[in-house]
Amino acid sequence: MGARRESEPTPTKNRTTVERKSDRELVVTRTFNGPARIVFEAWTKPELFQQWWVPKSMGMFLRSCEMDVRAGGRYRLVFGHDASNPDEFFGRYIEVIPHSRLVWTNDEGGDGGPITTVTFEERGGKTLLVMSELYPSKEALDAAGTGAADMMRETFAQLDELLVILGASVGRS
Amino acid sequence: MVQYIRTGFNASFAALSDATRRGVLEQLGCADASITDLAEKFHMTLTGMRKHVGVLEQAGLVTTEKVGRVRTCKLGLRRLEEEAAWIERYRQLWDARFDELDKVVEELKRKEKGDGRKKRE
Numbered sequence: 001m002g003a004r005r006e007s008e009p010t011p012t013k014n015r016t017t018v019e020r021k022s023d024r025e026l027v028v029t030r031t032f033n034g035p036a037r038i039v040f041e042a043w044t045k046p047e048l049f050q051q052w053w054v055p056k057s058m059g060m061f062l063r064s065c066e067m068d069v070r071a072g073g074r075y076r077l078v079f080g081h082d083a084s085n086p087d088e089f090f091g092r093y094i095e096v097i098p099h100s101r102l103v104w105t106n107d108e109g110g111d112g113g114p115i116t117t118v119t120f121e122e123r124g125g126k127t128l129l130v131m132s133e134l135y136p137s138k139e140a141l142d143a144a145g146t147g148a149a150d151m152m153r154e155t156f157a158q159l160d161e162l163l164v165i166l167g168a169s170v171g172r173s
Numbered sequence: 174m175v176q177y178i179r180t181g182f183n184a185s186f187a188a189l190s191d192a193t194r195r196g197v198l199e200q201l202g203c204a205d206a207s208i209t210d211l212a213e214k215f216h217m218t219l220t221g222m223r224k225h226v227g228v229l230e231q232a233g234l235v236t237t238e239k240v241g242r243v244r245t246c247k248l249g250l251r252r253l254e255e256e257a258a259w260i261e262r263y264r265q266l267w268d269a270r271f272d273e274l275d276k277v278v279e280e281l282k283r284k285e286k287g288d289g290r291k292k293r294e
Contacts, residue, residue: 038281
């Protein structure tokens with residue numbers, strides 16, 4: 001393949017980090033180039049939330065999004081191209097402090113679901129966002145992770161099969 | 174929220190129903206290629222091809238490496254082990270979300286500036 005030139009912009013972007021803080025806690029951090037009130041707004045207004053929560057590159061499809069952002073209010077997100085086989089995420093807001101803190105439950109998985117806490121800290125016009133997911137036990141977090149790892153193994157096995165089929169079709173043509 | 178990884182995988186499979194992306198995989202099965210090569214081969218714009226390659230990259234089917242100004246795509250199954258694998262996957266999900274959130278924040282900042290100007294007038 002020739003080394004043709006390709007112009008691609010290389011924007012400087014803020015880094016997303018994930019750390020397993022303890023046996024039962026995952027923490028995601030990211031800085032945004034805007035004040036906390038704006039970042040908070042994007043997390044709490046459904047019409048804005050939908051614009052980023054389902055990144056285009058992931059190919060996910062959000063069927064519906066209901067958010068009643070106040071302490072005790074509920075939310076429900078329904079994903080999936082196939083209406084008969086939807087993926088649902090739902091829970092309840094426990095704490096809502098404008099421009100600084102959001103806490104909600106994740107109830108789709110039953111009792112083992114984590115509590116999500118998002119804090120917004122403004123520094124010189126930028127906002128440091130810290131999102132923590134605290135599971136009820138080490139076992140619950142391990143189970144979520146192992147479930148995801150199993151899913152990945154299964155996916156890769158299926159992809160292997162697909163590649164064999166694709167390889168065979170290349171061979172024929 | 175780790176549950177979202179499952180949703181992401183379902184989506185990756187849905188992504189493979191696309192004929193161009195399957196074609197790109199076949200192509201890369203024969204030889205590595207730059208995004209420019211692939212765009213020409215499939216009669217697409219660079220932007221369009223970049224999107225397809227992005228989806229395949231998210232699915233862990235393709236890896237890309239940028240040397241100088243050329244981004245080379247290879248067939249590559251990412252197989253990180255166990256915890257490292259799902260945490261990386263989880264990070265990618267949030268990274269993709271936050272890239273989109275950057276755009277929303279920029280848009281809101283622009284609107285706020287516009288409103289400020291109107292009020293002063």
